[in-house]
Amino acid sequence: MKVLGISGSPRSGGNTAIAVQTALDVLAEKGFQTELLSLAGRQVKPCKGCGGCSKVEKPRCVQDDPAFEGIIEKFIEADGILVGSPVYFGSATPETMAMLDRVGYVSRHSNQFLRRKVGAAIAVARRAGQNFTFAQINYFFLLSEMIVPGSTYWNIAFGRKPGEVADDAEGIETIKTLAENMAWLMNKLNDTIRD
């Protein structure tokens, strides 16, 4: 089974990428195929609300946007999806939301391919706002009919400069436990009929 981890930070190798990779490492140890997709350097355009995705056969967004190329396919192929975002003024980053808006809308117009995939959110910030961002991403999962595992705390961590998140021992432990619970849940779901 595959898990796609996304870092919605514009900073390559920053705290969000480290946090998401921490979860992916645990999942890889448990035998899952993992992939980290960083949105750093990918200026994903926002959804235009044009409804073009409802008029085409294939699950796809009709916008001409090289930065978004392949992202729909990665979501479709994944059994589990981890979305990490830094907190920017109390919110997920524009990159994260541009991606989720477009994937979510295409999914709705393509037999809801997100249905019953396992989704987990991770929010990283210097000081505050993680809960809003955590909730924001979970709202997306829940109205996309996805299944959300938990941890011993909400999946949040602290750090400002790139790398600082590694010093947040409780945050890292929370993320590792989340990954263990995600693996457990995905294995259980794999024993059942998914559609």
Ligand SMILES: Cc1cc2nc3c(=O)[nH]c(=O)nc-3n(C[C@H](O)[C@H](O)[C@H](O)COP(=O)(O)O)c2cc1C
């Ligand atoms: C535009 C901007 C807005 C930010 N807003 C917040 C905020 O609301 N709360 C907070 O605690 N940190 C805030 N930060 C700090 C980042 O969340 C923090 O540096 C985080 O570790 C960045 O993650 P990254 O290394 O993955 O990019 C902000 C940073 C930037 C650049």
